[in-house]
Amino acid sequence: MTTDPGLRRLRPMGFTPEIKDALTAGRLGHLATLNPDGSPQVSAVWIGLDGEDIVIGHLMGGVKTRNIARDNRVALTVEASGSNPIGMTNYLIVYGHGRLVEGGAPELLQRLAQGYLGPGAMFPPMSNPPAGHVIHITPERFGGVGPWTS
Amino acid sequence: MTTDPGLRRLRPMGFTPEIKDALTAGRLGHLATLNPDGSPQVSAVWIGLDGEDIVIGHLMGGVKTRNIARDNRVALTVEASGSNPIGMTNYLIVYGHGRLVEGGAPELLQRLAQGYLGPGAMFPPMSNPPAGHVIHITPERFGGVGPWTS
Numbered sequence: 001m002t003t004d005p006g007l008r009r010l011r012p013m014g015f016t017p018e019i020k021d022a023l024t025a026g027r028l029g030h031l032a033t034l035n036p037d038g039s040p041q042v043s044a045v046w047i048g049l050d051g052e053d054i055v056i057g058h059l060m061g062g063v064k065t066r067n068i069a070r071d072n073r074v075a076l077t078v079e080a081s082g083s084n085p086i087g088m089t090n091y092l093i094v095y096g097h098g099r100l101v102e103g104g105a106p107e108l109l110q111r112l113a114q115g116y117l118g119p120g121a122m123f124p125p126m127s128n129p130p131a132g133h134v135i136h137i138t139p140e141r142f143g144g145v146g147p148w149t150s
Numbered sequence: 151m152t153t154d155p156g157l158r159r160l161r162p163m164g165f166t167p168e169i170k171d172a173l174t175a176g177r178l179g180h181l182a183t184l185n186p187d188g189s190p191q192v193s194a195v196w197i198g199l200d201g202e203d204i205v206i207g208h209l210m211g212g213v214k215t216r217n218i219a220r221d222n223r224v225a226l227t228v229e230a231s232g233s234n235p236i237g238m239t240n241y242l243i244v245y246g247h248g249r250l251v252e253g254g255a256p257e258l259l260q261r262l263a264q265g266y267l268g269p270g271a272m273f274p275p276m277s278n279p280p281a282g283h284v285i286h287i288t289p290e291r292f293g294g295v296g297p298w299t300s
Contacts, residue, residue, distance in 0.1 A: 039223040040223060042225040087266075116237075
């Protein structure tokens with residue numbers, strides 16, 4: 001059910017409307033990074049868009065941010081609505097490189113909380129949260145199951 | 151929102167009832183493997199249980215199976231029901247090693263299709279499907295958000 005990444009169609013930069021929909025539907029992103037020993041690390045994250053980047057906010061330093069600072073190759077999956085003709089649920093794979101930007105995490109998380117938690121939600125639920133980091137992922141290739149691979 | 155894997159509680163072998171529920175709820179698994187150049191590869195897969203292993207069926211050779219044959223370190227995430235006190239959706243992370251077993255993919259997929267596609271579903275939708283491979287993942291560590299990390 002997975003074709004060779006090398007054979008997947010390379011897309012020009014920029015999100016198609018379908019990709020943009022998948023990335024802004026309020027679904028969790030599953031972000032894979034590389035641990036110091038080269039093993040895969042994955043975690044589920046809130047995702048947003050900033051121009052042509054996918055953005056992820058982190059209040060505290062964590063495994064993901066340390067991993068990206070050391071080796072910035074990442075992959076991210078997000079489930080999407082619909083399915084293909086044989087019933088496989090649509091999902092988007094994004095391959096790219098991450099870039100850490102200091103600060104801005106509370107503002108991004110507050111914006112994303114409106115979609116992930118609901119309108120009017122306050123997140124992070126604390127006063128004076130740390131500025132944290134924003135991970136920017138510039139997509140280089142898309143895959144998965146859905147209109148982005150047809 | 152991710153703690154250091156090294157600090158996560160190590161669990162003895164065996165699934166807790168909550169982990170078993172998360173793995174059999176009919177949600178997609180997001181499986182991360184390692185490409186030949188060491189970069190992360192991810193894809194969404196149907197998951198099942200076979201004793202203390204998580205099992206994934208593949209009819210055809212693909213990136214995942216070639217990756218696991220070369221470097222068997224894997225990580226898998228699956229979204230779960232419920233959320234933590236600050237609203238983060240529960241999800242399970244499984245870290246472990248994969249093992250390829252030849253054959254058995256059609257039978258496994260037919261079994262899993264009952265949960266993923268619905269009772270009575272036929273999958274793969276073809277006569278005489280190839281025997282394929284079954285990926286067995288023996289969990290070594292769990293993480294994420296949910297009762298498995300408390």
